[in-house]
Amino acid sequence: PAPIPLSSSVEELYELLEQLGSGHFGVVRRCQERSTGAFYAAKSVKVRRRKGSRLGLDRQQVEREVRILRQLRHPNIMRLHDLFASTAEMVLILELIHGGELFDFIAEKETLTEEEAVPFLKQILLGVSYMHSCRIAHFDLKPENIMLFQKDVPHPTIKIIDFGLAQKLEEGVTFKSLCGTPQYIAPEVVHYEALSTATDMWRVPLRPLSRAEAVPAVAQHPRVFLPRSVGVITYILLSGMSPFQGETDAETLANVVSGNYEFEEKYFSQTSEMAKDFIRQLLLKEPGDRMTASECLVHSWIKPLSRKQATHRSRSSINMKNFRRFNARRKWKLSFHMVSACSRLCQLSRLCQQRRKEEEENLRDCESDQEETSGSPVALLHRQRSISS
Ligand code: ATP
Numbered sequence: 001p002a003p004i005p006l007s008s009s010v011e012e013l014y015e016l017l018e019q020l021g022s023g024h025f026g027v028v029r030r031c032q033e034r035s036t037g038a039f040y041a042a043k044s045v046k047v048r049r050r051k052g053s054r055l056g057l058d059r060q061q062v063e064r065e066v067r068i069l070r071q072l073r074h075p076n077i078m079r080l081h082d083l084f085a086s087t088a089e090m091v092l093i094l095e096l097i098h099g100g101e102l103f104d105f106i107a108e109k110e111t112l113t114e115e116e117a118v119p120f121l122k123q124i125l126l127g128v129s130y131m132h133s134c135r136i137a138h139f140d141l142k143p144e145n146i147m148l149f150q151k152d153v154p155h156p157t158i159k160i161i162d163f164g165l166a167q168k169l170e171e172g173v174t175f176k177s178l179c180g181t182p183q184y185i186a187p188e189v190v191h192y193e194a195l196s197t198a199t200d201m202w203r204v205p206l207r208p209l210s211r212a213e214a215v216p217a218v219a220q221h222p223r224v225f226l227p228r229s230v231g232v233i234t235y236i237l238l239s240g241m242s243p244f245q246g247e248t249d250a251e252t253l254a255n256v257v258s259g260n261y262e263f264e265e266k267y268f269s270q271t272s273e274m275a276k277d278f279i280r281q282l283l284l285k286e287p288g289d290r291m292t293a294s295e296c297l298v299h300s301w302i303k304p305l306s307r308k309q310a311t312h313r314s315r316s317s318i319n320m321k322n323f324r325r326f327n328a329r330r331k332w333k334l335s336f337h338m339v340s341a342c343s344r345l346c347q348l349s350r351l352c353q354q355r356r357k358e359e360e361e362n363l364r365d366c367e368s369d370q371e372e373t374s375g376s377p378v379a380l381l382h383r384q385r386s387i388s389s
Pocket of ligand 1: 020023025041078094163
């Protein structure tokens with residue numbers, strides 16, 4: 001394609017269309033590239049202009065997400081197409097994902113056998129295995145971040161999205177974080193211990209890992225590179241129950257740390273032993289004991305070795321009634337959080353306006369470095385670098 005001037009703004013190059021979704025720090029809109037007519041998703045993220053400000057994300061954090069997305073090229077991972085930035089906002093032009101969330105797609109089905117569910121898990125594992133081979137851990141694998149490229153096709157393609165918490169694990173650098181979503185989080189996160197790609201697969205080290213153990217090369221320590229959250233997602237998919245869910249976040253985190261869970265017959269009566277074994281090998285406390293994503297891909301539940309194993313899978317099924325109930329509750333909680341987040345944002349915005357007024361009155365002659373809360377920041381956005389393929 002012909003080179004595009006670096007100073008082009010997002011609206012010159014893309015027409016911004018309807019909203020597709022929203023996150024904590026911005027919205028995602030459908031957009032159309034003016035030069036090609038191709039559709040993408042434009043994710044705008046407000047960036048903090050001052051350290052300590054409560055509005056927006058640290059620029060470094062968004063830049064990290066961009067660096068990671070630029071590095072990943074896999075059919076099961078959402079692609080970054082283009083990037084625009086101003087002092088107040090960044091806009092990521094992403095591959096457009098049409099099919100909605102995997103869990104919503106499954107909840108619409110009357111019945112689903114394990115055999116029909118496994119291809120979805122297999123694609124998640126392929127994406128995760130690839131990202132771990134690039135030494136990238138997602139750290140936020142949960143149903144909201146597992147989407148379908150298109151749903152009205154015989155074999156929908158999985159796309160893993162939202163690399164906002166993802167990290168490139170550098171050798172010799174211990175990475176710790178307190179971020180994540182309680183029911184999908186691994187115990188090492190709760191304990192604020194060193195994290196690895198095994199956190200994506202899950203279960204806690206009881207002692208802090210040494211530097212050498214914490215960020216090993218995938219090839220040297222392949223076991224330390226799978227997500228616990230894949231185990232949690234599989235458990236929920238089969239039963240409609242969340243293994244560590246408590247009444248409150250604190251209770252959920254306590255359950256995660258104690259590591260206790262069971263396969264209650266009431267919910268798992270239609271589940272095969274192979275599927276339970278698969279989950280058991282992921283929900284292990286020691287990260288080093290968990291299967292890696294590549295090991296998961298050759299587990300007999302994902303890849304049966306005999307006709308007998310394949311038959312077990314096709315005769316076992318998802319607990320659809322309970323799964324639908326879980327999904328409806330999950331959606332309700334998400335919209336509830338969104339409403340609370342919006343009202344917090346409105347409050348913050350009011351506070352900012354009030355503060356701005358006060359500052360304007362007091363410091364009329366001084367240069368102000370307050371937040372940009374109005375105007376059209378998108379118009380100031382400039383393309384960072386053409387990264388189209
Ligand atoms: P969070 O607050 O959960 O971290 P976020 O601000 O990082 O969210 P995303 O999770 O990346 O934002 O996107 C928010 C929502 O926008 C998604 O749940 C999804 O519904 C929609 N979305 C994101 N990316 C795309 C895409 N490429 N194509 C279509 N829809 C998308």
